Amino acid sequence: MEEQIVYEDNHLLVINKKVGQLVQGDKTGDESLLDSIKNFIKIRDDKPGNVFLGLVHRIDRPTSGLVIYAKTSKALSRLTQMVKNREVKKTYWAVVGKEMIPQSQRLVHYLKKNEKNNKASVFTKVTEGAKESILTYHVIKTLDNYLLLEIDLETGRHHQIRAQLSKTGVPIKGDLKYGSPRSNPDGGINLHARKLEFIHPVTKEDIVIIAPVPQNDPIWRACEDII
Numbered sequence: 735m736e737e738q739i740v741y742e743d744n745h746l747l748v749i750n751k752k753v754g755q756l757v758q759g760d761k762t763g764d765e766s767l768l769d770s771i772k773n774f775i776k777i778r779d780d781k782p783g784n785v786f787l788g789l790v791h792r793i794d795r796p797t798s799g800l801v802i803y804a805k806t807s808k809a810l811s812r813l814t815q816m817v818k819n820r821e822v823k824k825t826y827w828a829v830v831g832k833e834m835i836p837q838s839q840r841l842v843h844y845l846k847k848n849e850k851n852n853k854a855s856v857f858t859k860v861t862e863g864a865k866e867s868i869l870t871y872h873v874i875k876t877l878d879n880y881l882l883l884e885i886d887l888e889t890g891r892h893h894q895i896r897a898q899l900s901k902t903g904v905p906i907k908g909d910l911k912y913g914s915p916r917s918n919p920d921g922g923i924n925l926h927a928r929k930l931e932f933i934h935p936v937t938k939e940d941i942v943i944i945a946p947v948p949q950n951d952p953i954w955r956a957c958e959d960i961i
Contacts, residue, residue: 799927
């Protein structure tokens, strides 16, 4: 667990999540990062009683990268509000097929979550029950068979990046749910929460955190090596 912590102080703890890890418990009953971190802190800091830890935001199970947890109730309430107010800047990396797409593009769609299949339907115009979803991507590297996109989110919808890129004709590598032709060996997808930028909710410092990409994936390593 210690090797996954990329930032920690008295109020916050930021994890570089691995593919397949749950940020918090779900119906699968699998152990979540929330529980694992609580247990880790309890043992490391020799804490009696329960450890307070709150999840500030989520990323999908097959995705890797940065997740913020709050170690105090003050930090949790302030950060949760900051996320709602879009005061936490999130930058993602995604590996997609080598298709002819604009080098940079702002995508505006309307997404509607389907609870039955846990998938987002994408519409190009205002649709009842669908929420406006906006992101901007830039092609930052070209590999032999893939493109590396850097993505800035303006909204935070369910499966937003996965659904919008698929609608644009470039599903994320390994993302069978949204049209990738084949899965990845680890069952994950090549979507990585790369960077977080925000004002610390308590100290008011400027915080910028960058997460290394998964080192067990040669495509990811190639992306990071040439940046």
